[in-house]
Every structure is written in structure tokens, then in C-alpha cells.
Amino acid sequence: MNFHIALIPGDGIGPEIVEEARKVLDRVAEIYHHQFTYEKLLMGGCSIDAYGTSLTDETLARAKAADSVLLGAVGGDVGNSRWYDIDPKDRPEAGLLKIRKGLELFANIRPAYLYRELKDACPLREAIADAGFDMVIMRELTGGLYFGERKTEEINGVRRATDTLVYDENEIRRIAVKGFEIAMKRKKHLISVDKANVLDSSRLWRAVVNEVAKSYPEVTVTHMLVDNCAMQLVKDPAQFDVVLTENMFGDILSDEASMITGSIGMLSSASLGATKLGLYEPSHGSAPDIAGKNIANPIATILSAAMMLRYSFDLDQEAKAVEDAVQQVLTDGYRTSDIMAEGCKLVGTREMGDRIAERI
Ligand code: NAD
Numbered sequence: 001m002n003f004h005i006a007l008i009p010g011d012g013i014g015p016e017i018v019e020e021a022r023k024v025l026d027r028v029a030e031i032y033h034h035q036f037t038y039e040k041l042l043m044g045g046c047s048i049d050a051y052g053t054s055l056t057d058e059t060l061a062r063a064k065a066a067d068s069v070l071l072g073a074v075g076g077d078v079g080n081s082r083w084y085d086i087d088p089k090d091r092p093e094a095g096l097l098k099i100r101k102g103l104e105l106f107a108n109i110r111p112a113y114l115y116r117e118l119k120d121a122c123p124l125r126e127a128i129a130d131a132g133f134d135m136v137i138m139r140e141l142t143g144g145l146y147f148g149e150r151k152t153e154e155i156n157g158v159r160r161a162t163d164t165l166v167y168d169e170n171e172i173r174r175i176a177v178k179g180f181e182i183a184m185k186r187k188k189h190l191i192s193v194d195k196a197n198v199l200d201s202s203r204l205w206r207a208v209v210n211e212v213a214k215s216y217p218e219v220t221v222t223h224m225l226v227d228n229c230a231m232q233l234v235k236d237p238a239q240f241d242v243v244l245t246e247n248m249f250g251d252i253l254s255d256e257a258s259m260i261t262g263s264i265g266m267l268s269s270a271s272l273g274a275t276k277l278g279l280y281e282p283s284h285g286s287a288p289d290i291a292g293k294n295i296a297n298p299i300a301t302i303l304s305a306a307m308m309l310r311y312s313f314d315l316d317q318e319a320k321a322v323e324d325a326v327q328q329v330l331t332d333g334y335r336t337s338d339i340m341a342e343g344c345k346l347v348g349t350r351e352m353g354d355r356i357a358e359r360i
Contacts, residue, residue, distance in 0.1 A: 002035045003313055006066035008099075011045040011092060012286025013296035013349075014072025020298035020353030021070060021305040024325075027357040028309065028318045039066065043099065044074025044092040044286070045083040054095030060102045064277070068312040069103070070305055071281035077288045100141065105271035105279055106171070107178045108139045108250065109307070112237070112257035112267075117330040118339055121262030124234060133237035136186070137257050138179050139250025141271065143171045144201070146247050167201045167246065169208050176212040178272060179244035183219045185316065189241035190221050193229045193249055205246060226253070233257055258283060265297025265338045268304040270311055278312045280304040294348040297336040299326055302356055325359035 007022065009015035022038065029036045041059045042050055054074065063069050075092040076083050083092050113134045114122055122129040148164035176192075183190045192209045194202035206223055213221045224232070226249045232239065233256050245253060258267050267283035282300030290296055303326060310319035334355050335344040347355065 001313065001315070002037070003067040004037045004039065004065075005308075006041050006063045006069040007038050008041045008043045008063070008069060008071045009046075010043055010072040010074040010286060011076055012073060012288040012291040014044070014074065014286055016072075016292070016294065016296055016349050017282065017298040017301040018070060018072040020349060020356075021301040023353045024302050024322060024357050024360065025305055025309075027360045028315075028322065031321075031360055032315070032318050034315070034318075043071070043095040045076050045081070047095065048083050048086070048090065048092065053090045054092050055098045060099060063099060064103060066277070068277055068308050069099075069279045070301075070308060071099075071279060072301060073282065073284065073286035075286045075288075081288075099279065100271060103271075103277060103279055104273040106140065106142045106274075107175050107272045108141045108254070109136050109182065109270045109272065109311075110139070110254045110258065110267065110283060111136045111269075111303075111307075112254075112261050114237075114261055115266070115327065115330055118261075118263055118266070120341065121339070122260055123262060124237070124260055128235070128237065131236075131238045133240065133260075135237065135240035135243060135257065136182065137243045137250060137254040138175070138182065138245070139254055140167075140171070140175045140246045142247075143167050144247035146251075165199065165201050165248075167204060169204060172205050172208040173212060174274065176209045176244065179209075179242055180212060180216040180219055182311070183242040184216065185310065187241040188219045190219050191229070191240060191243050192221065192223050193226050193243055193245040193253065194223065195226050195249075196223065197225060201246070209244065229253060230256060234260065263297075263339050265300055265336065266303070267300050268307055270304065270307045272311060276312050276314075278308060280308040280312075294350055295337050296349050297338050298349050298353050299336075299356075302326060302353070321360050322356070325356045328359045329355045 009018040119129040145165040150163045152161040196202040264284045271279045306319045306322035309315040333344045
């Protein structure tokens with residue numbers, strides 16, 4: 001099959017890690033007889049240097065025209081970079097918000113998977129880490145409290161602030177459908193997280209999720225209150241497969257789930273919309289402190305590329321081949337410095353990309 005991929009390396013370690021993901025994609029194309037074409041686009045500080053703003057309308061249009069977008073990371077050393085002396089709307093991170101909005105992405109997926117080889121980095125009790133976990137947190141991205149009407153006023157000398165949490169059924173339905181579709185590609189168990197004992201928006205969320213569930217009889221659905229979910233994530237993370245939730249709950253729970261894996265250089269992510277076009281990127285930033293040294297861990301970006309194969313291109317077998325190759329490299333004892341452990345073999349960014357590509 002033929003796919004056209006927009007590559008946005010960005011700043012800091014971005015170009016180094018995206019290059020390794022491309023190497024792995026090229027290997028997939030070679031083995032499975034696909035054709036991937038690439039188009040490099042500028043976003044972030046490098047775009048400020050070239051065009052004075054972090055994402056031009058022309059670049060956004062090019063990204064929209066691609067089959068999918070793979071992003072490294074944007075931004076520089078915040079306290080020490082000329083990119084932050086300009087209008088906030090033109091700064092590196094403004095490009096991220098603009099591209100997510102421009103591509104109409106409403107669902108964010110962050111997997112949290114504990115590799116047996118890295119379980120010493122997991123901050124949970126040994127018995128819990130030994131059981132392992134493999135889940136995705138699916139967060140609604142464009143509605144809820146972060147986008148509702150807000151105001152701060154003063155009434156009779158007392159300051160008062162209001163935020164509003166609004167969801168309509170269409171916003172809930174479209175992300176629920178995505179959640180069920182992803183559950184169908186995994187273990188077919190979906191836990192919808194809400195606060196239905198208190199919030200009307202959560203009661204509507206629960207009702208719509210139950211309606212959508214009728215079209216996916218193979219998927220088991222349970223509902224969990226968000227406070228309980230926060231506890232269960234550290235008590236028994238192995239019980240989760242797909243966690244579906246609204247914007248603010250997802251913001252907090254996805255960070256909690258990332259934290260229990262313990263390794264920032266391993267965390268991939270995807271943002272999806274109504275079409276197959278998605279934005280795939282590591283969960284970490286541009287790490288300017290280690291840029292250009294060939295020491296960054298490219299695995300989060302490589303796993304993001306695997307998500308692109310699965311969710312945008314429906315190449316499930318190829319995605320699994322990439323994930324298995326990552327697993328095999330860890331089993332074989334190769335580590336970048338951020339995940340280095342005694343008795344393992346230290347490799348740089350490029351060598352890690354090579355080791356993964358040759359195992360596909
Ligand atoms: P960061 O994630 O870039 O780095 C935090 C720490 O983790 C650093 O010590 C870094 O060296 C390390 N690290 C991160 N990724 C790594 C990898 N792949 N391999 C090895 N070590 C890795 O977060 P930060 O320092 O808070 O932010 C740096 C810049 O990145 C800022 O300009 C920030 O705005 C930007 N940022 C961008 C994104 C994005 O593009 N999506 C996300 C977060 C932060």
C-alpha cells in the first residue's frame with residue numbers, strides 16, 4: 001500500500017528521534033512491500049527561525065493533505081532561548097495547539113505498558129510490577145472544562161471564578177466510537193471513567209457510552225468513578241485495557257498511568273479525529289539538554305510510528321512487528337542511557353534505531 005507521511009522533526013532531539021522512526025518505517029515498507037513517501041515540515045523553534053512563527057498556514061495545509069503526521073517535539077530551553085522573547089501566540093508550543101486544532105483531532109491515546117525488562121523503573125510495589133500492565137488511556141481533547149465558558153468577577157467585594165463543563169451527546173458519541181474501535185483491536189475490554197454520582201455531564205457520558213456499546217457486543221464495558229480509577233491505577237493496573245474518559249479526567253489519569261511505567265523515553269501517543277489522519281508523537285518534550293549528542297531514546301517515537309501503522313493505515317501486523325522488535329531489543333539487553341541498567345549494553349540513538357530496524 002502507498003502512504004504519504006508528513007514528518008515534523010521539530011527542535012532539540014526531535015530530528016534525531018524522527019530519523020530513527022523513519023528508518024524503522026523504511027524497514028517495514030521493505031519487508032511488507034509498502035511504499036511510504038515522506039515530506040519534512042517545519043514546526044516550533046525551527047519554523048520561527050525560518051518564518052517568524054511556529055506553524056504557518058501553508059505548513060498546516062501540507063500536514064492536512066498527508067495520510068498521517070509524525071512529530072518529534074518542539075521547543076527550546078524555556079529560560080534561555082530567543083524563541084521565548086516573542087509574542088506567546090508565535091512561540092514554539094503554540095504550533096502544537098494550532099496543528100491539533102487545525103487537524104480537528106478530538107481523541108488522544110496514550111498507551112501505558114510495563115516492559116518486564118524495565119520493571120525496576122516502575123515506582124509500584126514489586127508484586128504489582130511483576131503482574132505487569134498494558135493499557136491505553138483515551139482522552140477527549142476538545143471539550144469539557146478546558147473549553148467551556150469561564151469568567152472571573154467580583155461580587156460585593158468578593159472575587160469569584162467560574163468554569164463550565166459542557167459536553168453534548170455528539171462529542172461524547174464520536175470519542176466513544178473511537179474507544180470501542182480501539183478496544184476491538186486490543187483485548188476488547190473498555191472501562192469508561194466518569195463522575196456520574198455527582199455530574200450531569202458524566203451521567204450523559206455514561207448514557208451515550210452505553211448506547212454506543214450496543215454496536216460493539218464483543219466489547220465488555222464497565223463504568224468506573226474517576227476517584228476509584230485513580231486508586232485502581234496504582235493498586236491493580238493489570239485490570240485495565242482501554243480507559244475512555246473526558247478531557248480533564250484524562251489529562252490527570254494519563255499522567256498517572258505514564259508515571260507508573262517509569263520511563264519517559266518510552267511513552268508514545270496518538271491524536272485522532274473523525275478521519276484516518278492522525279498526529280503521532282512521543283509524550284516527552286524536545287529535551288534540549290541532550291540534543292545533538294546521539295543519546296536520546298528514540299523508542300517513544302518509534303512506538304508512535306507503530307501506532308500510526310495500526311490506527312491510520314490499519315496495518316496491524318506491521319505495527320505488531322515494530323512493537324515486537326522493540327521488545328526483542330530490550331530482551332537482548334540494549335539500552336539508551338535513560339533506561340540503562342547493570343549488565344546491559346549502552347547504545348546511542350542511531351544504534352538503538354538500527355537494532356530495532358534489523359529485528360523487524
Ligand atoms: P522534556 O520531556 O523535554 O525533558 C524532561 C527530561 O527528560 C529531560 O531531562 C530530558 O533530557 C529527558 N528526556 C526527555 N525525552 C527523552 C528521551 N527521548 N530520551 C532520553 N531522555 C529524555 O521536558 P522539558 O525539559 O520540560 O521541556 C523541554 C522543551 O520541550 C520545552 O521547550 C517544552 O516546552 C517542550 N515540550 C514539548 C512537547 C511537545 O513537543 N509535545 C511536550 C513537552 C515539552
